[in-house]
Amino acid sequence: MIKIGLTGNIGSGKTTVSKIFESLGIPVFYADSEAKTLYALEEVKEKLRFYFSNSIFDKSGQVDFKSMAEIVFSNKNKLKQLTDILHPMVFEEYHSWLETNLDSPYSIHESAIIFEYGQQKYFDKTICVTSPLKLRIERVMGRDNISVEKIIQRINNQMQESEKVKLSDFIITNNLNSFLIPQVLELHNTLKK
Amino acid sequence: MANLNSLGKLTSGIEPSEKRRKNNHFVFIVCILIAAFFWLLIKLSGDYSESYQFKVTYNNAPIEKMLTGIIDTNVNISIKAKGFQMLKLELTEDVSILNINLDKYEIVNSKGNIFYINTSEIKDEIGKLIGISSNQIDISVKRLEFKLEDLFEKEVKVVDRIKFNFAKQYNLYSEITISPKTISIFGPKSIIDTIENVYTENKVVSGISSDINETVKLANPNTEQLQLSIQQVNIMANVEKFTESNVETTIDLSSIKNKVKAFPNTVKVFFTVAQKDFSNVRQSMFKVKPNLNNIEIKTASKLQLEVVDKPEFVSGIRIQPSEIEFLIIK
Numbered sequence: 001m002i003k004i005g006l007t008g009n010i011g012s013g014k015t016t017v018s019k020i021f022e023s024l025g026i027p028v029f030y031a032d033s034e035a036k037t038l039y040a041l042e043e044v045k046e047k048l049r050f051y052f053s054n055s056i057f058d059k060s061g062q063v064d065f066k067s068m069a070e071i072v073f074s075n076k077n078k079l080k081q082l083t084d085i086l087h088p089m090v091f092e093e094y095h096s097w098l099e100t101n102l103d104s105p106y107s108i109h110e111s112a113i114i115f116e117y118g119q120q121k122y123f124d125k126t127i128c129v130t131s132p133l134k135l136r137i138e139r140v141m142g143r144d145n146i147s148v149e150k151i152i153q154r155i156n157n158q159m160q161e162s163e164k165v166k167l168s169d170f171i172i173t174n175n176l177n178s179f180l181i182p183q184v185l186e187l188h189n190t191l192k193k
Numbered sequence: 194m195a196n197l198n199s200l201g202k203l204t205s206g207i208e209p210s211e212k213r214r215k216n217n218h219f220v221f222i223v224c225i226l227i228a229a230f231f232w233l234l235i236k237l238s239g240d241y242s243e244s245y246q247f248k249v250t251y252n253n254a255p256i257e258k259m260l261t262g263i264i265d266t267n268v269n270i271s272i273k274a275k276g277f278q279m280l281k282l283e284l285t286e287d288v289s290i291l292n293i294n295l296d297k298y299e300i301v302n303s304k305g306n307i308f309y310i311n312t313s314e315i316k317d318e319i320g321k322l323i324g325i326s327s328n329q330i331d332i333s334v335k336r337l338e339f340k341l342e343d344l345f346e347k348e349v350k351v352v353d354r355i356k357f358n359f360a361k362q363y364n365l366y367s368e369i370t371i372s373p374k375t376i377s378i379f380g381p382k383s384i385i386d387t388i389e390n391v392y393t394e395n396k397v398v399s400g401i402s403s404d405i406n407e408t409v410k411l412a413n414p415n416t417e418q419l420q421l422s423i424q425q426v427n428i429m430a431n432v433e434k435f436t437e438s439n440v441e442t443t444i445d446l447s448s449i450k451n452k453v454k455a456f457p458n459t460v461k462v463f464f465t466v467a468q469k470d471f472s473n474v475r476q477s478m479f480k481v482k483p484n485l486n487n488i489e490i491k492t493a494s495k496l497q498l499e500v501v502d503k504p505e506f507v508s509g510i511r512i513q514p515s516e517i518e519f520l521i522i523k
Contacts, residue, residue, distance in 0.1 A: 016456050023454045023520055142461055142513040145439070179494050180456065181518045 002106035002191060003098070003122065007114040008129030009158045010151070011136030011143070013174035017129050018110045020184040027101040031111035034093050035086045039063040044085065051081045073154045083117055091122065105192040115167050116159050127187065128168035130161055132175055237276030244271045247291035249337060254295050261381050261418055262340035264307065269333040274325050282323055291319065293337070300341070309336040342381035344420075350375055351426050352390045355409060359432070360402040366433035366467055369405070376411070377422035384418050393426065405430040433467040437509070440464075440476040444498065444517065448482055451490055452522040457514070462500060465509035478504045481512060494518065 006021075006028075008014040018028045038044050040062070048056060048063065052071060058064045072079040094109060101107050109123065120126050131139075133155070140151045165171055170190075172183045247268050254260045268291065272282070297318070298310040312335055316327035351371045359365075371393075378385055393409040407428045413421055439461045446453055462479050480502035488496065495516045503510060 019458075020456050020518075020520070023456075023522075139513075142439075142463070179518060181494070181520060 002124045004108045005114045005123035005126040006110045011140040012129045012131040028108045047085045125169040127170040128164045242273040258341040261342045264338035271331040309338045345382045347385045356397045358399040367431040369430045372427045380419040453519045455517045455519045463511040464507040470506040
């Protein structure tokens with residue numbers, strides 16, 4: 001089975017593209033969602049207490065994602081520390097997940113940080129979803145209800161989209177002039193061969 | 194010393210003749226003034242005639258009619274009077290305008306909407322106006338003509354021309370109401386037939402953060418020929434503090450006959466709501482559907498979305514994304 005890494009910067013439309021692949025019967029592993037489930041594990045909480053302060057936990061002892069985001073998106077070192085805590089565990093889950101989807105011609109691993117942390121080596125091919133900056137900002141504002149300044153802060157923590165394009169095998173353009181489905185269908189036909 | 198004395202004598206010797214000459218001048222001037230005074234008295238007691246041009250205006254038209262035009266706009270009036278009266282007239286009276294009170298005279302219909310009054314009737318009035326007897330007055334024309342038209346009544350809508358600038362986050366919570374909504378206008382048929390609305394004055398009200406209750410004047414579109422039943426109206430509206438919020442809702446694809454899968458299958462509906470209604474907003478109150486007008490589902494690439502159900506108390510609806518891609522599932 002071909003292992004595909006699907007990435008793109010914040011607000012580019014990765015999840016929409018993943019959902020289209022899913023509707024074509026392709027299994028998709030959502031790394032960010034998977035990582036969020038790991039925060040509930042005690043061993044993850046322990047490491048977070050070590051590297052971060054107790055302020056990232058709410059009264060019930062659960063990770064407060066808003067406080068966490070405030071810290072990691074304004075400090076690249078903290079972001080790397082967080083990724084280093086979660087990354088091995090996410091990939092452990094991914095490999096287990098792959099075992100259950102071997103009958104598919106290919107599978108997709110969706111993550112925003114494939115190239116930032118050199119994860120492309122785990123995949124046979126990579127797809128990058130691109131979108132104009134203005135559109136990305138508008139989407140995130142609508143989706144996450146956060147200010148433009150904070151969105152730009154998060155964008156600045158990610159690798160430049162042009163760099164990601166250079167490193168990717170396939171590009172899906174998600175702008176107002178392009179349709180996603182025909183691009184996904186074309187890629188699907190290529191990958192399933 | 195001797196020289197000084199002789200000089201003193203010389204000086205006192207000149208003085209009497211100089212005084213006498215001055216006294217003669219004074220007497221002469223007094224005589225001239227007395228003569229001029231008597232001459233003036235003689236002249237002013239004489240009879241003089243003078244012609245004046247008066248601009249004609251009217252007031253107090255009959256209650257059921259309106260003055261719509263003055264045909265004889267000026268009239269020449271000759272006055273024969275003693276010089277004293279003429280002088281008084283020139284010095285004290287403003288004789289340039291002849292304002293005729295139509296209530297006092299017989300108004301005669303000449304033809305159609307043209308009416309007149311006989312100038313013989315107004316001589317007394319002019320005499321009183323300028324303080325002379327009517328037999329000292331001669332008017333150049335026998336009649337003064339003007340136009341009177343029947344007054345008609347029409348009910349017209351009041352339209353406000355007020356610009357409301359609200360304080361941040363504040364906006365209208367109710368429709369703007371004008372009280373009264375309609376007024377009566379009175380005027381010649383030819384004028385009122387052209388009028389459908391009466392507007393308020395232009396006004397800008399800024400920084401509004403509470404209910405609106407403004408009294409505004411009405412603008413008379415033709416002050417000469419049109420009367421309004423009232424001169425001002427009240428503008429009222431409820432004002433509330435608003436906030437923007439959103440709900441995420443699944444797109445309702447039930448109107449599509451084929452089985453389809455939408456990307457994305459949920460959208461965010463952004464809206465503006467008064468803070469007092471905020472707690473009443475429920476996600477289930479919103480329904481978003483694709484607009485299938487002129488759409489052939491098998492060939493379409495994207496579907497435009499529209500909000501088909503929403504609470505009445507929300508406004509400023511915006512959907513994100515506003516269009517979706519879809520796959521027909523076989």
